[in-house]
Amino acid sequence: MPKALSDTETEAFRARICQAAAKLFVEEGPAAVTMRRLATELGCGTMTLYRYYDSKEAIITAIRTRGFDRLAQALENALDTPGDGRTRSRNVRDAYIDFARGDTATYRLMFEYPQTHRDDPSYSRAHARLWRCICADTRVMIEEGTIQADAPILGHQVWAALHGAVMLEIAGLLPEGFDAASLHTRTFVALMEAARPKPAS
Known part of the structure; x- marks a missing residue:
């Protein structure tokens, strides 16, 4: 009988499954x-x-759900820092780039491929959380x-x-x-300049 895993061990193994699946998905294709x-x-039995997870589809949905939650948490932490809005926005940008560089396979799977199982409650919640972060x-x-x-409009333009x-x-x-940061900075400056309050006539 398999040894019962602790909650920490279970979560760690789920993360390993998701990381392996994301890498295969983006490097070799969904099949x-x-x-x-x-x-x-993973060196384990099927x-x-x-x-x-009860299916391949459940794993892909979990990758996206976990990815949205992890990215949202990183952006929320970055926004919750000292400084004015521009400084905090720069911190958000850096956190976003760090996530994409640190787990590129998950990042690509989150955004490059058609989204399925949008009605999954955990997926829907994580998706909504990330979109709130996009314009925060x-x-x-x-x-x-x-x-x-x-x-929402300008936030999505920046994103x-x-x-x-x-x-x-x-x-x-x-x-x-x-x-990515230096290129985005130029676009960001142009967008902020266009959005500056206009002097009263």
């Missing part, structure tokens, strides 16, 4: 992610995986009076520019001398 292949990668730093700058804008810069860095397609 490479099978319970048999994952068991081989039936062991079914103690944690923009909201701070609006409340400070630094800019005038529709927070789209950041995501694009990150994906170009991952693909090795940035111009020489640029990384």
Whole structure:
């Protein structure tokens, strides 16, 4: 009879399953992610995986859910730092880039591929949490009076520019001398300049 795992050990093994599946998914394609292949990668029996997830689809949904939650937590922590809105926004940007660089396979799986199982309650909650984070730093700058804008719209514009810069860095397609942060900074400055409060006429 298998030894019962502690909650910490169970969570650690779930994380290993998700990391292995994400790597296979983005490097070899969705068809490479099978319970048999994952068991081989992890050095365990196929039936062991079914103690944690009941299907390949459940694993992919878990990767996205866990990824959204981890990224949201990183962005929330970055926003909850001293300084004005611009400083805190820069911290959010850096946390976002660090996440993408630190777990590139999960990041790519979160955003590059069609989303399935959107009605899964945990997935829906994590997805909504991340989208709240996307415009949170923009909201701070609006409340400070630094800019005038529709927070969700401008927040998504800023995020789209950041995501694009990150994906170009991952693909090795940035111009020489640029990384994701330096490229995004230029776009961010232009967006903030356009959103500066207009003097009363």
